Amino acid sequence: MTQNKTLIYKKVPTGLPVAGEHLVIEDRPIDIDSAPEGGVVLEMLYASFDPYLRGKMRxxxxxxxxxxxxxxxxxxxxTLGKVIKSNNSDFAEGDLVTGFLPLAEYNRVxxxxxxxxxxxxxxxPHNLDLGxxxxxxxxxxxxAWSGLHQIGKPQKGETIFISSAAGAVGQIVGQVxxxxGLTVIGSVGDDAKLDFITKELGFDAGFNYKKESPADALP
Incomplete structure (x- = not known):
């Protein structure tokens, strides 16, 4: 068995999760020497941490x-990982894969x-950053793409307003x-994020909703 550091949910938080109390790293040993029948063994390279995870800690x-x-x-x-053992013809050792998996160094699938x-x-093929x-x-x-093109369907020359504009989805919607050809306005929760969307991402305008109301910011 191989040491396998794993992110474990230990306690329901009442506010922000605290490392070592609500979330801890534990060793959950795993067999990585052979793949399960028809399956694979993966080494995790990247993991995503998304706001919705807090809602599942309840x-x-x-x-x-x-x-x-x-x-x-x-x-x-x-997660994004690398196949290190395979017993499946669809996946070869060395293949990179994505999937929803336990956040651990290794997984048997x-x-x-x-x-x-x-x-x-x-x-x-373009050797992009794997993250x-x-x-x-x-x-x-x-x-972001689905919300913009399948639901919103804005037209060139229109104005779009994006809440949580500095978030993982909002910043992509704004740039696309x-x-x-749209005019893009975003709301954020602090001044650093406001600088980020207007100076780095190229939003046409924005405001900090903790300091200004939409009515005041958008006359």
């Missing part, structure tokens, strides 16, 4: 759109679990919208 009796995490179990989220965690190969496949080229990027 009493399981409280219903929501996503099930609560189980206490004393690993945090599960989007059996044949039946592969489709359940949406595991798929990463194709990277991008969990951000702009992952769930946040898909959310600018490229497509």
């Amino acid at each position: 009493d399981p009796s409280i219903k929501s759109y996503a099930p609560a995490f189980e206490l004393n179990s690993p945090i599960v989220n989007g 059996d044949k039946d679990t592969i489709p359940k965690i949406n595991m798929r190969k990463v194709h990277n 991008l496949f969990l951000g702009p080229l992952g769930m946040p990027g898909l959310t 919208a600018k490229r497509e």
Whole structure:
């Protein structure tokens, strides 16, 4: 068995999770010498940390759109890893893959679990930073693209307002919208984020909603 550092959910937080109290790193030994029948062994290279995870750190009796995490179990989220052992013809050793997995150094994934965690190969012909496949080229990027093009459907020359504009989704929506000829306005929660969206991302305007109301900021 091999040492396997794993992020474990230990206690329901009442505010922000505290390292060492609500979330701890534990060794959960794992066999990485051979793959399960029809499955693979993965070494995790990148993990995504998203705001919705906090909503899953709750009493399981409280219903929501996503099930609560189980206490004393690993945090599960989007990851990018490398196949180090394979017993599956679709995945070769050395392949890079994404999927929703426990946040641990290593994971064993059996044949039946592969489709359940949406595991798929990463194709990277342009040698992009691998972390991008969990951000702009992952769930946040898909959310941004779908919201803009499948729901909002704005037209060139229109004005779009984006809340949480410095967040993983909002900043992508804003940049794509600018490229497509829209006027982009965003709201954020502090002045550093305001500088980020206007000076670095190229938003046309923005405001700190903790200092200004939309009515005052957008006369």
